[in-house]
Amino acid sequence: MWALAGYGLGTLWQLQQAALWPGWLDAAVLALAGLGAAALWRCRTCQHRGWYLAVALVAALLGFSLTELRAHGRLADRLDPAREGEDLELVGRVAGVPLWREGAVRFAFEVEAVRPAWADPAQGARAPQELGVPRRVLLSWRGGLQEGRLQQRPPHDLTAGQRWQLVVRLRQVHGRFNPNGFDAELWLFDNGFGATGHVRALRSQRHRKLDEADGHLVDRWRQAVAVRIAERVSDARLAGVLAALVVGEQSAIDRADWDLFRITGVAHLMAISGLHITMFAWLAAAALRRLWRMQPAWTLALPAPVAARWGGLALATGYAVFSGWGVPAQRTVWMLATVAVLAQLGRRWPWGLMLLVVATVVAAVDPWALLQAGFWLSFVAVALLLASADHDWVQATLAADPGSRARWRDWLQRSVGAGLRTQAIATVGLAPLTLVCFQQVSLVGFLANLVAVPVVTLVVTPLALLGVMWPALWDGAAAVLAALTAGLTWLAAWPQAQWVTAAAPMWAVAVGLAGGALAVLPWPLTLRLLGLALMLPLLWPPVPRPAPGQFEVIALDVGQGTAVVVRTERHTLVYDTGPAYTADDDAGQRVLVPVLQSLGERQVHRLVLSHRDADHVGGARAFLRAYPDTPVMSSLEPTHELLGAVASHTPCTAGQAWRWDGVDFEILHPGPEDRSPPLQPNQVSCVLRVSTPRHRALLTGDIGRREELRLVQTQAERLAADWLLVPHHGSRSSSSEEFLLAVQPRVAVFQVAHRSRFGHPAPSVWARYGQQGIERIATPTCGAYRWMAGRGRCERDLRRRYWHHRTGGPPQFGVELGPEIASSAAKGIE
Numbered sequence: 001m002w003a004l005a006g007y008g009l010g011t012l013w014q015l016q017q018a019a020l021w022p023g024w025l026d027a028a029v030l031a032l033a034g035l036g037a038a039a040l041w042r043c044r045t046c047q048h049r050g051w052y053l054a055v056a057l058v059a060a061l062l063g064f065s066l067t068e069l070r071a072h073g074r075l076a077d078r079l080d081p082a083r084e085g086e087d088l089e090l091v092g093r094v095a096g097v098p099l100w101r102e103g104a105v106r107f108a109f110e111v112e113a114v115r116p117a118w119a120d121p122a123q124g125a126r127a128p129q130e131l132g133v134p135r136r137v138l139l140s141w142r143g144g145l146q147e148g149r150l151q152q153r154p155p156h157d158l159t160a161g162q163r164w165q166l167v168v169r170l171r172q173v174h175g176r177f178n179p180n181g182f183d184a185e186l187w188l189f190d191n192g193f194g195a196t197g198h199v200r201a202l203r204s205q206r207h208r209k210l211d212e213a214d215g216h217l218v219d220r221w222r223q224a225v226a227v228r229i230a231e232r233v234s235d236a237r238l239a240g241v242l243a244a245l246v247v248g249e250q251s252a253i254d255r256a257d258w259d260l261f262r263i264t265g266v267a268h269l270m271a272i273s274g275l276h277i278t279m280f281a282w283l284a285a286a287a288l289r290r291l292w293r294m295q296p297a298w299t300l301a302l303p304a305p306v307a308a309r310w311g312g313l314a315l316a317t318g319y320a321v322f323s324g325w326g327v328p329a330q331r332t333v334w335m336l337a338t339v340a341v342l343a344q345l346g347r348r349w350p351w352g353l354m355l356l357v358v359a360t361v362v363a364a365v366d367p368w369a370l371l372q373a374g375f376w377l378s379f380v381a382v383a384l385l386l387a388s389a390d391h392d393w394v395q396a397t398l399a400a401d402p403g404s405r406a407r408w409r410d411w412l413q414r415s416v417g418a419g420l421r422t423q424a425i426a427t428v429g430l431a432p433l434t435l436v437c438f439q440q441v442s443l444v445g446f447l448a449n450l451v452a453v454p455v456v457t458l459v460v461t462p463l464a465l466l467g468v469m470w471p472a473l474w475d476g477a478a479a480v481l482a483a484l485t486a487g488l489t490w491l492a493a494w495p496q497a498q499w500v501t502a503a504a505p506m507w508a509v510a511v512g513l514a515g516g517a518l519a520v521l522p523w524p525l526t527l528r529l530l531g532l533a534l535m536l537p538l539l540w541p542p543v544p545r546p547a548p549g550q551f552e553v554i555a556l557d558v559g560q561g562t563a564v565v566v567r568t569e570r571h572t573l574v575y576d577t578g579p580a581y582t583a584d585d586d587a588g589q590r591v592l593v594p595v596l597q598s599l600g601e602r603q604v605h606r607l608v609l610s611h612r613d614a615d616h617v618g619g620a621r622a623f624l625r626a627y628p629d630t631p632v633m634s635s636l637e638p639t640h641e642l643l644g645a646v647a648s649h650t651p652c653t654a655g656q657a658w659r660w661d662g663v664d665f666e667i668l669h670p671g672p673e674d675r676s677p678p679l680q681p682n683q684v685s686c687v688l689r690v691s692t693p694r695h696r697a698l699l700t701g702d703i704g705r706r707e708e709l710r711l712v713q714t715q716a717e718r719l720a721a722d723w724l725l726v727p728h729h730g731s732r733s734s735s736s737e738e739f740l741l742a743v744q745p746r747v748a749v750f751q752v753a754h755r756s757r758f759g760h761p762a763p764s765v766w767a768r769y770g771q772q773g774i775e776r777i778a779t780p781t782c783g784a785y786r787w788m789a790g791r792g793r794c795e796r797d798l799r800r801r802y803w804h805h806r807t808g809g810p811p812q813f814g815v816e817l818g819p820e821i822a823s824s825a826a827k828g829i830e
Contacts (some may be wrong), residue, residue, distance in 0.1 A: 020547040179554075
């Protein structure tokens with residue numbers, strides 16, 4: 001136990017490192033751990049407290065050094081920065097099932113050979129590591145120009161296992177970085193992707209399919225099954241859920257359905273999870289045991305329990321491989337394998353030690369699984385159920401007369417009671433951990449899971465799997481799933497179907513988790529009531545806000561676009577909502593709403609939409625669904641479609657002003673004279689000034705040089721600011737010297753994308769700010785930037801880990817596009 005706990009703690013210690021240790025030092029630590037283990041083994045008879053502590057320390061050093069060495073290997077297989085943005089010709093295979101969305105496809109690509117795309121054809125391809133290209137990359141391929149015509153989708157359907165020659169442009173692993181946000185760079189690192197990129201849209205035929213089927217047999221089979229499900233089930237949303245349950249394609253589930261499953265607390269059932277694989281192993285083992293006992297010769301050769309144990313494990317492993325061998329599936333297989341080995345060895349260990357063994361095996365196979373919410377949720381769920389299980393009833397049920405009618409009646413009554421009790425324990429016990437991981441918990445989850453768990457695990461999933469051999473069963477699975485979805489929709493419509501709260505501080509997390517354990521363990525009632533009381537800080541955590549007369553500005557990392565949150569003591573304002581990434585994905589639902597909820601913002605008192613460009617209002621619909629009563633102030637024309645979804649609207653006009661909690665807000669632009677046609681949306685951007693006697697912030701939208709000079713001429717005395725949102729993301733048409741001299745900011749924030757396709761910020765503009773001694777903050781290198789009372793901090797600096805993109809220095813400049821090309825690029829055409 002001491003060794004296992006030490007190994008896990010050493011692994012967790014390594015996962016908190018901002019940078020890796022030198023390789024020689026890791027090797028020295030590993031050697032020290034080996035010497036320590038040898039010494040402890042020789043002195044294994046002198047077992048006292050100091051000896052046990054030494055065992056834990058040696059195991060911790062072992063876990064730390066082994067994880068470090070593996071991390072070195074993964075970081076070594078990343079894209080060379082010198083190759084970023086360069087056209088490369090890759091030869092390799094499609095790995096995994098490609099994901100299609102809106103005429104574009106995303107797929108994993110295993111690189112075999114590479115060469116510069118425009119090199120001499122006589123120059124042969126080289127191994128990827130020779131040119132600094134990783135062996136595994138994540139690519140996207142969207143519609144482009146082909147033979148002078150716009151293609152709505154890639155010219156060829158991709159299939160797992162195909163071998164291709166592609167001209168691509170790669171970029172280093174980089175993700176958006178916001179408070180309490182999803183760590184995309186960790187996901188890419190854990191899944192072995194050393195770069196992301198896109199297939200170039202070329203007029204010349206440089207993309208060639210070299211082989212229709214070259215390996216990845218299981219993935220080809222999975223894709224074929226997913227296609228067959230889509231063809232058989234007419235409802236695309238139901239087909240997506242069935243594909244997720246059969247072949248593990250979670251991305252096939254519609255976003256609206258994910259929202260429904262999340263609100264009702266059944267999302268864990270709608271993808272290949274530990275529950276599905278464990279249930280499959282149990283059913284397979286039960287069927288094998290019964291089949292084995294029907295053949296006396298088989299039982300003489302191998303006892304039925306042993307055959308059922310290992311056969312169930314083998315079939316469950318096959319199911320996990322067929323479902324994509326994702327991290328949750330791998331974790332469950334290692335758990336089942338560990339339990340099977342211990343049972344085969346005749347070890348009857350306490351359940352706590354058994355869980356510790358399984359957790360250590362998972363940590364050894366995939367250390368970064370310890371950073372995933374699913375790891376902790378699954379282990380805590382099992383621990384709670386084992387700790388609170390009615391073992392006496394289980395033994396009595398097993399020993400009862402199987403032919404007794406009273407036994408069956410008692411078994412049914414006790415099973416229903418046990419099911420209710422188990423669901424109650426899981427709901428209450430996991431609520432604190434769910435609040436910690438996701439800042440929300442379903443209040444209808446208990447009722448939803450009472451129906452959904454047996455329906456999905458015992459009816460829908462078996463029918464969906466058997467449908468691979470008899471497709472007609474998919475119709476039955478879809479019908480049951482449709483009825484279940486209708487019931488879940490009814491539950492989700494209840495008022496307060498879910499509880500959303502702010503991210504809790506560490507002390508509240510520790511107290512709340514302890515309270516959840518006390519509330520469900522079989523201890524005296526007073527302790528259980530105390531546990532419920534200890535959970536309250538997680539339900540209503542303290543939310544830090546600016547002091548009276550102060551304000552906080554948070555420039556979010558949304559990529560190429562603008563989204564800023566301004567908070568005072570009791571009020572919140574949102575300035576723009578970020579871009580739309582795709583037709584069903586935008587910064588509102590990805591970034592803005594989750595950040596606001598994690599900050600504890602139950603109400604937003606005003607939304608300012610600077611102008612109509614998609615990179616500023618793309619997330620507005622998702623924001624208004626979450627905060628429907630928010631008053632809107634904008635420069636949108638009266639006929640704009642967004643205005644039909646707002647509670648109230650006020651056009652931006654220079655001179656509008658209000659005060660919240662001792663903080664002044666004022667619109668400086670546009671004035672009546674700025675609305676004379678012809679106008680571009682940028683020219684009427686709402687310019688907002690936020691000020692106190694000591695500090696000022698200026699939010700400028702996409703105004704250009706003409707609007708800047710007009711502000712300097714008419715309102716120069718009101719432009720001075722400590723904090724400036726750089727106009728038009730730092731384009732060459734903005735940030736004039738006259739404007740900067742009038743504002744004289746201490747900090748200037750560039751909200752841009754990493755390697756922006758629009759070339760933002762322009763190198764000349766970036767240099768201009770530096771020449772005037774202004775601190776320059778770019779969201780690709782900083783992440784979200786929080787500023788209050790003259791002090792700022794970057795989100796990347798607060799949560800830096802070794803797998804994150806090293807983004808020190810200036811942002812990676814792209815090539816600034818002309819207006820015609822930029823307009824096409826905004827539509828996804830290269």
